[in-house]
Structure formats: structure tokens, C-alpha cells
């Protein structure tokens with residue numbers, strides 16, 4: 349390898365600009381068929397004849413066109429791929445490169461220095477919101493995505509297998525190119541597309557043109573905050589590489605929850621080489637895409653198979669199988685972990701461990717490890733409840749409380765008894781309802797000597813000693829019921845009924861000076877002053 353080889357890499361930008369200019373001038377479409385004299389091309393595009401000759405001769409050197417006779421040019425096979433009317437056309441890709449996307453690549457040094465996307469530095473706006481204010485650029489982007497799909501499509505359909513899904517949900521499905529093919533391939537399948545509102549019109553128009561409108565629903569929403577509509581096949585194509593790990597896990601979890609029993613997630617992304625295999629042709633393609641993402645999206649990046657498996661795993665999904673697709677992408681079929689395994693893993697990796705933001709040393713929940721060892725954590729599931737009906741949710745919780753009460757526990761230490769109810773299908777609204785129901789039931793349960801905690805992905809409850817740390821977030825929604833313990837003053841000191849229930853059980857110990865923890869004593873004494881009349885009242889009712 350010589351300095352000339354590396355100069356070639358540097359001058360790659362000039363090659364790219366030549367191809368972009370060729371497309372910007374409209375020449376690939378103009379030269380669709382036959383050969384064209386320079387003079388005629390010059391007139392059609394309004395160019396300087398000498399400069400156009402130099403461009404076309406350069407493109408001949410790059411094998412995009414051919415000079416068939418002196419000053420007569422025709423497209424080579426590469427040039428035909430730049431026409432806008434070929435199915436796998438690179439025409440929109442060239443237009444994006446010639447537009448703001450290419451400008452963002454120019455800002456790579458900013459991205460590398462700051463870790464922030466150059467696109468936002470240039471426009472002041474993230475990529476997709478920017479496109480929503482620029483419909484022509486959005487159309488070019490959609491066309492580029494649809495063209496890229498063509499090579500992958502046969503492999504995607506094979507990997508998904510012959511069984512038609514009843515409902516296929518394409519999350520971030522853009523203008524519906526992939527879903528159109530799935531619905532055409534499976535005439536009994538219904539399709540739902542979740543994307544930003546501006547995708548409604550192009551996706552609906554596409555489905556109408558294809559005669560699929562009656563089996564298609566567009567769902568305008570934000571996949572980072574909204575529930576994903578339920579289905580038995582959930583598709584995510586080139587979404588996760590736009591996102592950092594936290595956002596990617598949020599979307600993947602939402603997709604996992606959206607799967608009907610037996611359903612599958614199909615994730616289509618590039619796979620970067622694991623460690624040292626950086627030299628093959630696919631490594632080149634994935635490296636280019638990775639830098640593309642770095643310049644455009646906060647946190648966006650290509651991931652290796654191992655990284656993708658870990659991401660899926662931490663989002664509650666197992667890999668069922670993988671199929672390589674042309675161009676370096678891989679289709680990964682995922683299915684939800686068994687929820688019980690997921691919950692136990694969360695116990696092990698979170699609740700039983702120390703956490704730097706907890707505000708105190710020791711595991712997040714000191715009871716879980718001894719209770720797990722003693723075998724006193726019972727886990728039950730309510731599979732079919734979305735949690736949105738408050739009456740149903742309340743009834744379910746009170747039924748679980750009754751089970752906790754009536755259960756025969758093998759172990760004598762009551763503090764370790766706990767009943768966990770896993771609610772895998774709880775929607776986002778259901779999670780909010782769970783927060784409310786927990787707050788409503790808390791005094792009543794405290795009076796019965798019981799504590800109930802709710803945990804879910806969006807839970808805003810904070811740690812007792814660090815109000816900036818949302819301590820009760822779990823990968824799957826659940827509630828835990830246990831007997832009241834000494835430390836529960838931390839959770840029961842600001843409500844009169846709760847405090848009195850607590851004082852009834854533990855007041856003597858405080859009175860006799862038998863509580864060593866200064867924080868417990870402080871909370872107890874303050875609440876005792878505040879609620880000392882002994883009258884029960886609402887939250888915060890001081891005497």
C-alpha cells in the first residue's frame with residue numbers, strides 16, 4: 349500500500365461529488381436509452397460544454413458512463429442504477445448526499461469531537477423533525493429507504509417463513525414499502541404502521557395504489573413514548589441504528605409488550621464485525637453506515653451481533669434465529685423472554701445489588717436476596733390485563749392481597765414473605781392507573797399491616813434517600829406485596845392513616861429507644877408531631 353492508495357481514499361469525495369452532480373443535473377434519466385451526443389446533453393441540461401465533457405469523461409473513468417464514440421455518451425450498468433425509474437435506484441441516495449445529509453457528513457469532525465450529531469449542529473433540529481418541515485426531502489428519504497429494501501426483500505420474506513401473521517405491525521415503517529410487500533405476500537394479513545404523523549399521507553397513498561387500503565391502518569405516534577399496537581409480527585427495520593442504547597431498549601421493550609402470545613419481532617439492521625475482522629467488504633459497508641449514523645443521530649450507531657443480542661436481552665427478548673441479508677443487514681427474529689425468568693434476572697442484576705444513586709450503601713432492596721434464598725418470594729402472573737380499567741385493576745390487586753394473606757408460608761420470618769404479581773400486558777396508560785391505584789390503596793393496606801410497591805418501566809417513584817433517582821423502574825410491570833417492616837417509616841411518614849398504622853406496630857420500639865437508624869427516628873418523630881392527635885386523616889393532614 350502506498351501514499352497513492354490513501355490519496356485515493358481522500359479523493360473518494362470527488363468521485364462522490366461527480367456522481368451527485370450527474371444526478372443533480374438530471375443526466376441519468378435523460379440518458380435512459382441510447383447514446384447521446386455531448387452537444388445534445390449540454391443543451392438539455394444547460395451546461396458548459398467543456399466542463400460537462402470533463403465530468404462525463406471522469407464518470408467514464410469511474411465506470412458510470414461510457415464514451416461510445418468521440419463526444420458521445422451512454423450509461424454503463426452503474427449509471428442505469430442512478431435512474432429514478434429502476435426499482436433499486438440509487439438516485440435518491442445521491443440526492444440526499446448532495447443535500448443536508450452530505451453536509452452532515454462534512455461535520456464528522458464535530459461528531460467525533462463532541463459525540464453529538466453534526467446534523468443537529470447544522471440545522472438546530474434532529475433529523476426526523478427536520479424532515480417533517482421539509483416534505484420534498486422527506487419524500488427523497490422515503491424513496492431511498494424503499495430502494496434499499498429491494499435487495500433485502502426476498503431474504504426477509506424467506507426468513508419470516510410461510511405462516512402468515514394475522515396482524516403485522518411495522519414500527520417506524522415510513523411510507524409503508526416493507527408492509528406493502530408483506531401484505532401482498534400474505535393476502536390474509538392485516539397491517540398496522542406506526543410512524544410520525546407526516547408518514548400518514550404517503551403510506552396511505554401507497555396502500556391505496558397497491559389495493560391494500562382495506563387491510564391497512566396507519567397509527568400516528570411516537571415509538572419512544574407511545575404503546576405499540578399489538579400484533580403477532582412486529583417489524584423494526586433500520587430503526588434501532590438511529591437510536592442510542594437507552595432509546596433502543598425503550599422501543600424494543602414496547603415492541604415486546606405488543607407481541608401477542610407466540611408472536612415474533614423481526615429486527616433488520618446491519619451487523620458490524622465483532623472485533624478484529626475489520627477488513628472484509630461487509631465491514632467496509634457497515635463502517636460507512638456507522639459513520640453515517642454518527643453524523644445524523646444522537647446515539648445512533650451500527651451494532652455487532654453480540655451487542656444486538658445483549659440489547660435484545662436487556663429489553664426482555666431472546667433471539668430465536670438470524671438470517672443474513674444482502675448488503676450486510678441481518679434479520680433477527682426475537683421473542684419475549686419468559687416473563688418469570690426476566691423478573692428473576694431483574695432481582696439478581698438490580699434489586700439484589702448496590703446502586704451508586706441509591707443514597708445509601710447496600711442492595712436496592714435488602715429483602716430480596718434473603719427472601720430469594722429462603723424461597724419466600726411467590727411469583728404469579730395476570731397475563732391478559734392492560735390495567736386501564738380502574739375497577740378491574742383494584743379488584744385484581746385486592747384479590748392478590750387476599751392470596752398473600754391466606755397463603756401458608758413455609759418460612760417463619762414474616763418479613764421475608766412476599767408475593768409478586770407480574771402484569772406483562774400492562775399498557776402505558778395501565779401503568780399510570782397502577783400508580784394511582786397503589787396510592788389509593790396504600791393507607792388501607794397499611795392498616796392491615798401490608799405494603800405494596802408497584803414497578804414498571806415508567807415508574808416515577810424515587811429512592812427514599814435520593815429524590816432524583818427513579819428507583820422503581822422494572823423491565824416488566826409488576827406489584828410486590830409484603831408485610832410492613834421497620835424501615836417502612838420511609839414510605840409511611842407523610843400520611844396520617846399510614847403513619848398511625850405504622851406507629852401501632854413499631855411505636856413501642858421508638859419509644860424505648862430501640863431504633864438505631866437516625867433517619868428512621870427523625871422521620872418517625874416528625875410524623876409523630878405532625879399526626880399526634882391519633883385521628884386518622886388524609887395525606888398530609890397535620891394536627
Ligand SMILES: C[S@@+](CC[C@H](N)C(=O)[O-])C[C@H]1O[C@@H](n2cnc3c(N)ncnc32)[C@H](O)[C@@H]1O
Pocket residue numbers: 476493494519520521522523526542543544547569570571572584585586587590
Ligand atoms: C430510518 S427510517 C426507517 C423506515 C423504514 N422502517 C424502512 O425500513 O425504510 C426511520 C423511520 O422511523 C420514523 N421515526 C423516527 N422517530 C420516530 C418516533 N419517535 N416515533 C415514530 N416514528 C419515528 C421515521 O419517520 C422513519 O420513517
